[in-house]
Structure formats: C-alpha cells, structure tokens
Amino acid sequence: MKPTTNQKNAGEGTDKPDGGTGTWVVLQPSRIVKIVMISTAFWALVLYYMQNGDGGVASVLFKPSAFSLPLLPSVTSGQSPRPEHQHAGLGQAPPPPPPPPMVLADRCRGRYVYMYDLPPRFNDDLVRDCRNLQIWMDMCPYMVNCGMGPAMGDEGGAFSGSGWFATDQFSLDIIFHGRMKGYECLTDDPSLAAAVYVPFYAALDGGRYQWNSTSMRDALSLDLVEWLARRPEWRAMGGRDHFLVAGRTAVDFSRNSDLDHEWGDKLLNFPAVENMTALVLETNQWKPKQKRNLAVPYPTYFHPESAADVVAWQEKVRSTEREWLFSFAGGPRPGNTETVRAEIIQQCGASSRCRLFHCGAGANDCSSPGGVMRVFESSSFCLQPRGDTLTRRSTFDAILAGCIPVFFHPGSAYTQYTAHLPKDPNSYSVLIMHTDVTGRNVSIEDTLSNISPAAVKAMREEVIRLIPRLVYADPRSRRVDFTDAFDLAMDAVIDRWPSGGAAWPVARTSAAATTMRQSGQRHLSFSFNLLLITHGYGKIH
Numbered sequence: 001m002k003p004t005t006n007q008k009n010a011g012e013g014t015d016k017p018d019g020g021t022g023t024w025v026v027l028q029p030s031r032i033v034k035i036v037m038i039s040t041a042f043w044a045l046v047l048y049y050m051q052n053g054d055g056g057v058a059s060v061l062f063k064p065s066a067f068s069l070p071l072l073p074s075v076t077s078g079q080s081p082r083p084e085h086q087h088a089g090l091g092q093a094p095p096p097p098p099p100p101p102m103v104l105a106d107r108c109r110g111r112y113v114y115m116y117d118l119p120p121r122f123n124d125d126l127v128r129d130c131r132n133l134q135i136w137m138d139m140c141p142y143m144v145n146c147g148m149g150p151a152m153g154d155e156g157g158a159f160s161g162s163g164w165f166a167t168d169q170f171s172l173d174i175i176f177h178g179r180m181k182g183y184e185c186l187t188d189d190p191s192l193a194a195a196v197y198v199p200f201y202a203a204l205d206g207g208r209y210q211w212n213s214t215s216m217r218d219a220l221s222l223d224l225v226e227w228l229a230r231r232p233e234w235r236a237m238g239g240r241d242h243f244l245v246a247g248r249t250a251v252d253f254s255r256n257s258d259l260d261h262e263w264g265d266k267l268l269n270f271p272a273v274e275n276m277t278a279l280v281l282e283t284n285q286w287k288p289k290q291k292r293n294l295a296v297p298y299p300t301y302f303h304p305e306s307a308a309d310v311v312a313w314q315e316k317v318r319s320t321e322r323e324w325l326f327s328f329a330g331g332p333r334p335g336n337t338e339t340v341r342a343e344i345i346q347q348c349g350a351s352s353r354c355r356l357f358h359c360g361a362g363a364n365d366c367s368s369p370g371g372v373m374r375v376f377e378s379s380s381f382c383l384q385p386r387g388d389t390l391t392r393r394s395t396f397d398a399i400l401a402g403c404i405p406v407f408f409h410p411g412s413a414y415t416q417y418t419a420h421l422p423k424d425p426n427s428y429s430v431l432i433m434h435t436d437v438t439g440r441n442v443s444i445e446d447t448l449s450n451i452s453p454a455a456v457k458a459m460r461e462e463v464i465r466l467i468p469r470l471v472y473a474d475p476r477s478r479r480v481d482f483t484d485a486f487d488l489a490m491d492a493v494i495d496r497w498p499s500g501g502a503a504w505p506v507a508r509t510s511a512a513a514t515t516m517r518q519s520g521q522r523h524l525s526f527s528f529n530l531l532l533i534t535h536g537y538g539k540i541h
Contacts, residue, residue: 108185111494114193114233115180118200122224126204127174133207139168146475147174148303155370158377161312163304163474166369169393172247172281172299173201178475179486190233194494196242198276200224203247206265214258217265225272243277243493249389250284250293268293277493282391282416295416296489297470298393300400301369305477310468317402318464320377326406326448327355327379329372329394330387339386340408340434344444347437348383351445355379376401380456381430381448386412396470399428404459406448408434419492420469420485428462 126133130140142149148165155164167175177199180186187193202221209216228234234242246253246267253267267273268284278293285291304310328348333341348354357375359366366372372394376382382398383406390411398405407413407429414425422428430451436442469488473480 108187110194111185112187112189112192113180113183113185113195113197113490113494114187114190115197115199116231116233118198118224119227122220122227123173123177123199123201126201126208129208133204135211139207142166142168142171143174146178147171148299148474152301152369155368155373158370158373159301160316161309163309163313164301164369165303167299167301167303169281169298170203170207170247172279172296172472173199173203173245175299175303175472175475176245176247176279176486176489177201179472182475182478183490194241196233198224198228198242198244200244202244202253202267206246206248206252206267210264213260214255214262214265217255218267221265221267221270221273225270229272239272239275242275243279244273245279245296247279247281247299249282249391250278250280250287251282251389253278253280254284254287279489279493282389285411285415294419294489294492295391297417297420297472297485298391298396300393300396300471301373302400302471303474304468304471304482305474306479307468307482310471310482314402314464314467317377317400317467318461320402322378322380324355324379325351325353326381326383326444327357327375327403328383329357329359329366329375330385330392331359331366333387336388340437341385343437344383344385347444353445353449372397373401376403379403380460381406383444384408384412385434391416399463399466399470402460402464402467404429404456404463406430406432406444408432408437419488421466422462428459428466430459 127143130143131138133139144150145165147167149167149171150165152159152164152166154160180197180199190196205220206217228239228242250268252264254269255262255264255266256269268278268280268287274292276292279296280293281295281298283291283293283295302313304313326348328344330341332345333339345356345358348356355375355378357366357372376398380403382394382401382403384392384395384398385408386392387394390409391413395405395407395413405413405428408431410425410431413421413429414431425431430448432442432444432447437444468482468484470485472486473482473484
C-alpha cells in the first residue's frame with residue numbers, strides 16, 4: 001500500500017518544520033523523552049510508597065539483600081519500621097527485629113598515657129643499689145612493697161586495719177610508677193597518647209651523690225636527656241607532652257651553677273626538662289621556667305587497698321577524743337632565720353593545752369610513725385611551720401590523723417597543692433602569719449581558742465573528707481575504687497594548660513598532632529601553628 005498524502009506530508013513536515021507543504025502537524029515525542037517520563041512517574045510512585053505506605057510495592061520490589069545497609073529511622077516521622085510487616089515466607093513467623101547497634105564509648109579517649117620502657121639504669125638499678133642511696137642509712141627496707149616500705153601493725157593503737165607501711169617521704173617515684181603500671185588508660189600506641197610518662201627515679205638518684213661533685217650529681221640526668229632526645233615520641237613535641245615524678249622538693253633539682261658547694265642537681269634546669277611537667281613535693285615558685293611543674297602530696301604511712309579501708313579509718317579518726325587543743329611535733333632548726341619554730345616551741349611549752357613532741361637530738365620517738373600519729377590523733381590543731389623548705393610531710397600526716405593544720409605561710413600549702421586541696425583554705429585550716437608571731441607576739445593559743453566549737457567541728461569534718469585525696473593507694477591492689485592522690489595528679493597532668501610561651505593543651509585529639517608524633521618531626525609545622533593561632537592558642541616556640 002502506498003502512503004497517503006497526509007502521511008507523506010506529515011513526514012515531510014517533520015523534516016521541514018518551516019512548512020515545505022504549508023501543512024502543520026503535531027510533533028511526535030522521541031523515545032528518550034518517553035523513557036524519562038515513565039521513569040519519573042515510576043520513581044515518584046516508589047518514593048510515595050516508601051515514605052507513606054507500610055512497605056507495599058517498595059517492599060516487594062526492593063527486598064534487602066545480605067549486603068544491604070540497614071535503613072535508618074526517619075528523622076521527620078520518628079517511626080521505626082514495624083517488624084510485623086517485613087517480608088516473610090508463607091507460613092513462617094517474621095524474623096525478630098535486629099538489636100539496636102551498640103555504641104561503645106571510649107572512656108579513655110583523650111586520656112591515654114604512653115609509658116616509656118626505660119633502660120633499667122634509670123629506675124630498677126637504682127632500687128637494687130639501695131644501700132648506696134643515702135650515706136647515713138640503709139634505704140633497702142624502704143624499697144620493699146613497691147616503695148611503700150615494711151608493713152606495720154597497729155603501733156599501740158595508733159593505726160587500725162590494714163594498709164599501713166613505714167613509708168619514706170622520698171619514695172614517691174617508685175609508688176607512682178607502680179600505680180602507673182595499673183593505670184586503666186595505658187596505651188602501647190604513642191599516637192593515641194595525651195601524655196607520655198617517663199619513669200625515671202629522680203628522687204633516688206638525687207640522694208645518691210648529694211655530697212659529691214656536680215658532674216657526678218648530674219651524670220644520670222644528662223644521660224636521660226640524651227636518651228629522650230633520640231626518641232621520635234620526644235621529637236614530635238619537644239617533650240611538651242612528657243611528664244615525670246621527682247619525689248623531692250624542686251630545690252633539690254634546681255642547682256644554678258656547677259660549683260660543688262651548691263645544693264642539688266640540675267635536672268629541672270636542663271632546657272629539655274623545662275619543656276616537661278615534673279611532679280614534685282614542692283614547687284619552686286621563684287623559678288618562672290618551672291611553672292609547668294606541679295606539687296603533689298608527700299607519701300604518708302597509709303596506702304589503702306579499697307574505699308572500705310578509707311571509710312574505716314575515717315570513722316576511727318572522727319570518733320577519736322581530742323584532749324589537746326594544739327600540738328607541735330618537730331625540732332627547733334637552729335640557725336634557720338626563716339622559720340618560727342623557736343617561738344612555736346616556746347609558746348607550746350608554756351601552754352597547758354599544747355602537746356609538744358620535741359624532735360631534738362636523741363629523741364628517737366620522732367622516727368616512730370606510731371608515736372607521731374598518736375600526738376596528731378589526740379589534738380584538734382596541729383602546728384605546721386616551714387621545715388628546711390616551705391612544706392612538710394608532717395602536714396599530710398596531721399590531716400591523715402584528722403587534725404586541723406595551722407600554717408604560718410601560705411606557701412606551705414595554699415599555693416602548692418592546688419589539685420588536691422580545696423580552693424577555700426579556711427574550710428580546712430588556719431593561717432597565722434609568721435610575721436605576726438615573731439613581730440607582734442600573737443598568742444597561738446588565744447587565736448585557736450577563739451574559734452567556735454561549731455567551726456572547729458566543720459573544719460575537722462572537711463579535713464577527714466580530704467583523706468582519700470591525699471593518700472596513695474596500694475600499687476599492688478586491683479580493688480582501688482576511690483579517687484586518690486595519684487588519680488588527681490593524673491587529671492592535673494592531662495587536663496592542665498601549661499603556662500609560659502604557648503598555651504598548649506596536653507590532652508589533645510588533633511589529627512595534626514597525631515601525625516606529627518608518628519612522623520617524629522622535630523618542630524611543629526607551619527600549618528599546625530596556624531591552626532592553633534586561629535583557635536586562639538597562640539604560637540608554639
């Protein structure tokens with residue numbers, strides 16, 4: 001059959017839309033346009049059923065495969081897919097709904113600590129050489145039990161329960177290392193660490209050569225600095241995220257010159273160590289470059305294994321009868337013009353309400369933990385003048401006994417142990433300025449007698465509440481269920497912002513810092529310094 005004229009014209013019209021024949025026809029859509037229209041309608045229908053229906057066509061056409069991702073609940077509807085409408089075989093019960101995904105929170109995130117495995121010459125060898133740590137006594141008995149010393153009994157009723165040891169005041173390095181070995185957020189991956197611990201027994205090393213040449217005193221510290229400088233973990237940040245424990249006063253590690261007659265070694269004055277945080281028993285607040293350091297409590301005789309041990313001791317000191325208004329345990333320190341001990345001994349000796357425990361020549365009771373603690377347990381107030389330096393271990397022994405400390409200089413506690421003591425010093429202590437005692441002849445007895453019984457009771461309760469914060473738990477225990485002095489020190493190390501130069505948060509999660517630590521770069525990159533500047537942290541020098 002031949003095509004009709006209209007068909008021909010339609011074809012020609014299609015080829016010549018400007019009207020070769022003068023006849024207009026309707027344009028026929030192409031196949032692509034038809035496919036697009038059908039697809040659009042199809043997907044609109046599918047989306048409609050997925051959003052408003054209960055499965056229907058969409059559930060049949062798009063059955064999830066084994067490799068499909070689970071559908072997230074709708075943000076707008078707030079409804080979860082109902083399991084009874086999921087596709088199931090004929091005669092079979094629908095499968096149970098899958099359990100909700102578990103998100104395990106990493107409680108150590110931002111608090112991981114990497115601990116160096118130092119060569120034994122920096123720690124264990126010092127303990128093995130315990131007979132040579134002090135020239136006047138054998139320190140070996142005090143090295144046992146992870147540095148806590150030999151266990152003690154009740155010492156004539158001074159102590160109760162377990163957890164009591166004859167602990168030397170300079171053994172914190174060993175005790176802290178023992179606690180770090182059980183720290184729940186230790187990591188073997190330095191790139192995850194918020195801080196890096198250097199287990200160097202600085203206090204033991206500092207006592208070995210106190211009376212020798214400066215070169216002997218500094219030898220092991222210099223060796224440590226050279227060892228650290230070769231480590232990529234150190235080079236990543238120049239040691240700014242490193243910390244160590246030097247369990248003596250900062251003065252013992254801050255010698256200024258190389259003259260043999262000067263005291264101590266130079267550990268804290270080495271530029272590399274100035275970048276680190278050092279935990280010391282007393283900071284040197286006249287050394288601006290050492291303001292990164294933190295003061296932590298002296299070790300006491302009490303190292304509880306659990307909170308139950310702490311509570312039992314708190315109940316004992318709370319119920320103890322205090323027969324003395326105030327007491328003093330110590331010697332006169334002749335020739336030391338910076339202490340008021342002579343005036344304190346004079347006033348205490350003249351008062352019928354003061355218990356004087358004179359630690360002079362031949363008074364062996366001062367070396368007995370039980371003798372000192374019995375004095376403190378029987379007193380309402382315990383006088384704490386400065387010793388060879390501003391602070392004393394006796395302060396923490398007194399608080400442990402539930403005795404309210406009386407200070408004569410704010411540097412003896414208030415400006416030192418900021419991570420462990422309350423911000424309000426009046427809540428737990430009394431301050432009588434040393435200048436008032438020496439210059440104005442202020443009566444210590446009258447000052448303490450004028451404090452109301454209600455105020456005394458409140459202060460004593462606060463002192464008793466502080467006990468767990470100021471003791472170091474037994475490093476061997478796996479039942480430590482309270483916050484002790486170690487925990488607070490670790491919080492302070494990780495959470496603090498170092499002063500001086502750059503304001504650098506030790507606990508950081510920056511991917512840039514992680515990359516730098518892994519690659520072991522010696523200095524921070526320009527881009528990371530720029531990142532810090534834009535966030536208001538300043539530039540690191």
